Amino acid sequence: MRDLFDKIYKDKGPLGKWAAHAEGYFVFPKLEGEISNRMKFQGKDVITWSINDYLGLANHPEVRKVDAEAAAQYGSAYPMGARMMSGHTELHEQLQNELAEFVSKESAYLLNFGYQGIMSTIDALVGKDDVIVYDVDTHACIIDGVRLHPGKRFTYMHNDIESLEKNLQRATKMAETTGGGILVISEGVFGMRGEQGRLKEIVALKQKYNFRFLVDDAHGFGTLGKTGAGAGEEQGVQDDIDVYFATFAKSLASTGAFIAGDKEIVDYLKYNLRSQMFAKSLQMQLVVGALKRLDMLRSMPELKNKLWENTNALQSGLKSRGFDIGTTQSCVTPVYLNGSIPEAMALVKDLRENHGIFCSIVVYPVIPKGLILLRLIPTATHTLEDVELTLNAFEAIRERLENGTYKRMSASIMAAMGE
Numbered sequence: 001m002r003d004l005f006d007k008i009y010k011d012k013g014p015l016g017k018w019a020a021h022a023e024g025y026f027v028f029p030k031l032e033g034e035i036s037n038r039m040k041f042q043g044k045d046v047i048t049w050s051i052n053d054y055l056g057l058a059n060h061p062e063v064r065k066v067d068a069e070a071a072a073q074y075g076s077a078y079p080m081g082a083r084m085m086s087g088h089t090e091l092h093e094q095l096q097n098e099l100a101e102f103v104s105k106e107s108a109y110l111l112n113f114g115y116q117g118i119m120s121t122i123d124a125l126v127g128k129d130d131v132i133v134y135d136v137d138t139h140a141c142i143i144d145g146v147r148l149h150p151g152k153r154f155t156y157m158h159n160d161i162e163s164l165e166k167n168l169q170r171a172t173k174m175a176e177t178t179g180g181g182i183l184v185i186s187e188g189v190f191g192m193r194g195e196q197g198r199l200k201e202i203v204a205l206k207q208k209y210n211f212r213f214l215v216d217d218a219h220g221f222g223t224l225g226k227t228g229a230g231a232g233e234e235q236g237v238q239d240d241i242d243v244y245f246a247t248f249a250k251s252l253a254s255t256g257a258f259i260a261g262d263k264e265i266v267d268y269l270k271y272n273l274r275s276q277m278f279a280k281s282l283q284m285q286l287v288v289g290a291l292k293r294l295d296m297l298r299s300m301p302e303l304k305n306k307l308w309e310n311t312n313a314l315q316s317g318l319k320s321r322g323f324d325i326g327t328t329q330s331c332v333t334p335v336y337l338n339g340s341i342p343e344a345m346a347l348v349k350d351l352r353e354n355h356g357i358f359c360s361i362v363v364y365p366v367i368p369k370g371l372i373l374l375r376l377i378p379t380a381t382h383t384l385e386d387v388e389l390t391l392n393a394f395e396a397i398r399e400r401l402e403n404g405t406y407k408r409m410s411a412s413i414m415a416a417m418g419e
């Protein structure tokens with residue numbers, strides 16, 4: 001028998017093995033200063049493209065004021081206990097009612113964190129006889145939620161309706177033998193590549209198959225749809241989404257999340273979401289802060305308009321300069337380049353040190369080997385000047401990638417790694 005930790009001493013994992021070269025810079029970087037389009041990284045000014053503060057609410061003076069006042073009034077403890085036992089308040093209920101109305105659902109329920117909340121939602125919705133069918137590219141929290149499921153599950157190829165239909169046929173056969181039902185899960189916007197889930201085509205399959213539909217709209221909420229109610233509103237199918245989920249961690253620039261749907265379903269979830277029933281209630285500062293943010297989201301369409309002005313300028317600028325931005329249909333802006341992980345490191349260093357551009361970098365194993373994904377998240381706080389500077393910087397780094405500069409620079413990293 002081996003010591004449990006033996007494998008950890010030997011193998012740090014596909015990302016962990018780069019830690020000595022990456023930590024503090026490429027991963028776990030420390031961005032400093034007020035949250036905005038311009039922040040500081042290692043003492044230098046950078047244009048930040050890596051923060052999901054889509055509407056620019058994080059540091060809005062009115063939001064900061066309400067957050068501060070709520071902290072002064074309630075402290076960070078109130079209310080103590082789980083919602084069910086002692087952590088329930090009028091304001092929690094008010095926020096739920098306002099959220100439900102905003103996303104055109106009968107009822108909503110707050111979640112302390114999106115991640116655990118959606119895991120528990122999946123856990124509560126399905127039992128051992130039920131079958132889950134989900135997009136293979138969904139967020140880790142959905143995959144972890146599915147892991148809790150004791151019954152059968154099938155993935156369908158990313159946004160591939162034919163593959164979904166094939167798997168719905170398999171799931172239907174399976175559910176007919178077990179006597180269970182089917183849960184289909186998609187994202188409203190896939191956060192890595194920016195594509196919208198094909199919600200319209202998925203709900204059309206309800207004509208042929210019997211299933212319920214859960215949508216994680218973390219990136220769609222606040223950014224898509226006429227009123228900002230998300231991908232369901234954008235595609236005109238909000239009514240056909242049975243359980244709608246969004247987090248406060250992106251457009252609302254806070255912590256917390258919610259699910260929404262028919263009252264009877266939400267009432268059931270309220271009594272069966274283990275990560276909420278056995279965890280402390282969302283603290284008051286976050287509840288009051290979310291009410292304020294939701295109010296601004298509803299009453300200040302100019303924030304979403306500015307977000308899209310920046311998004312369109314960035315995406316059309318990249319495309320017209322010949323960059324591959326994939327098939328994004330949202331504000332999430334991926335830029336795909338070809339190169340190794342050490343080349344990606346040299347490139348990102350150049351972007352940050354010499355061009356003052358801070359964006360996230362995604363490499364294998366999150367995306368296929370040999371690809372580099374630079375992910376840009378526009379916000380309402382960016383300016384068209386930020387976009388222009390960024391486009392120029394991207395042209396410069398592409399040239400250096402193609403003429404082998406980063407390959408030469410990365411040789412030392414490779415040598416140190418013994419690769």
Ligand SMILES: Cc1ncc(COP(=O)(O)O)c(C=O)c1O
Nearest residue numbers: 113114115139191218247249257
């Ligand atoms: C698609 C998606 N779902 C769920 C979550 C988890 O939400 P939270 O940050 O509120 O835990 C995230 C990340 O924020 C996400 O991107």
